[in-house]
Amino acid sequence: EAKTSGRDAARVFDVSIDLAIRERQSLEQHLRLALERGEFCLHYQPQVDAQNQQVVGVEALLRWHSAELGEVSPTRFIPVAEECGLIQPIGRWVMNEAFRQKAAWEALGLDALDLSINLSAAQLADPELVGLVQHCIERHGCDPTRMVLEITESHLMADPVAASEKLLAIKALGLQLSIDDFGTGYSSLAYLKRFPIDELKIDQSFVQSMLDDEADLAIVRSIIALGHALGLRLVGEGVEHQQQAIQLKALGCDELQGYYFSRPLSARALEQHVFQEPKKLEHRHACV
Numbered sequence: 001e002a003k004t005s006g007r008d009a010a011r012v013f014d015v016s017i018d019l020a021i022r023e024r025q026s027l028e029q030h031l032r033l034a035l036e037r038g039e040f041c042l043h044y045q046p047q048v049d050a051q052n053q054q055v056v057g058v059e060a061l062l063r064w065h066s067a068e069l070g071e072v073s074p075t076r077f078i079p080v081a082e083e084c085g086l087i088q089p090i091g092r093w094v095m096n097e098a099f100r101q102k103a104a105w106e107a108l109g110l111d112a113l114d115l116s117i118n119l120s121a122a123q124l125a126d127p128e129l130v131g132l133v134q135h136c137i138e139r140h141g142c143d144p145t146r147m148v149l150e151i152t153e154s155h156l157m158a159d160p161v162a163a164s165e166k167l168l169a170i171k172a173l174g175l176q177l178s179i180d181d182f183g184t185g186y187s188s189l190a191y192l193k194r195f196p197i198d199e200l201k202i203d204q205s206f207v208q209s210m211l212d213d214e215a216d217l218a219i220v221r222s223i224i225a226l227g228h229a230l231g232l233r234l235v236g237e238g239v240e241h242q243q244q245a246i247q248l249k250a251l252g253c254d255e256l257q258g259y260y261f262s263r264p265l266s267a268r269a270l271e272q273h274v275f276q277e278p279k280k281l282e283h284r285h286a287c288v
């Protein structure tokens with residue numbers, strides 16, 4: 001009996017692994033074609049000043065609309081792109097597109113706006129990264145001090161010495177640096193002091209549970225105190241409810257980002273619904 005059910009379980013397991021492998025291969029095959037087919041675009045999520053809710057920046061978030069697979073989330077395809085070496089060309093496309101869009105917005109007079117770009121570990125390790133950033137500045141001619149590179153905490157800590165050299169070189173080009181998903185990795189506080197960073201983004205898991213969980217509230221409060229003691233700007237991510245925005249503001253968080261203010265939007269939708277409007281982004285729920 002036990003043997004039979006064990007074998008059945010093993011078979012189910014094999015089948016599901018097999019399916020996962022085939023799905024992964026299919027994703028990779030379609031991903032290889034996505035760039036040349038022009039299936040990527042960037043959406044942008046507003047970041048607001050916690051004091052007056054004015055939009056002070058946007059974060060570029062990659063979107064893939066595959067002809068065969070439909071919309072695929074970056075949480076699914078970015079890890080695959082990293083594994084199969086596609087993150088470099090995709091990352092180059094993202095960087096160029098973000099700089100191009102920033103220059104276009106500057107030409108429209110929207111110059112007091114920061115634009116954040118996400119970098120994955122493999123991009124940070126790429127020896128071409130600094131050259132790519134320099135190329136994008138020269139090619140598109142936008143203000144480099146308004147460009148922000150976001151790197152997750154765990155990626156930075158994987159090789160902190162190499163990372164800090166890379167960060168210094170990027171800093172020297174004028175860009176700002178931000179640590180994404182802060183609080184979920186294992187930062188050495190000594191390195192935090194040594195990295196030439198400007199901003200910490202409090203991971204959304206803490207923001208989303210801080211109203212129900214005393215420990216999470218204490219963590220958020222501590223991250224803000226630590227960040228401010230180090231002279232950094234604090235951004236609260238994943239703000240979905242007004243109470244979270246009020247709490248973060250009360251704790252001294254500098255900027256807020258989340259569905260409560262706006263979902264990530266296409267550049268066009270942002271221009272029409274956010275930049276046009278008299279500044280404030282209050283109760284702006286889901287347009288898309």
Ligand code: C2E
Pocket residue numbers: 045060061062073074075078094118119120150180181204237238239240257258259260264
């Ligand atoms: P991230 O950089 O931490 O981006 C924040 C994610 O949270 C985004 O998911 C955003 O849409 C989502 N989000 C924003 N506000 C809220 C909220 O109020 N509630 C909830 N539940 N979620 C919210 P998205 O766009 O699916 O991106 C997921 C991750 O994929 C990003 O996390 C980032 O690590 C990665 N990613 C996205 N675009 C790029 C890219 O161009 N390059 C690289 N290397 N990674 C990227």
Ligand code: MG
Pocket residue numbers: 047056057058114148255
């Ligand atoms: Mg910002």
Ligand code: MG
Pocket residue numbers: 059118150180
């Ligand atoms: Mg990010």
Ligand code: MG
Pocket residue numbers: 180181201203204237
């Ligand atoms: Mg994040």
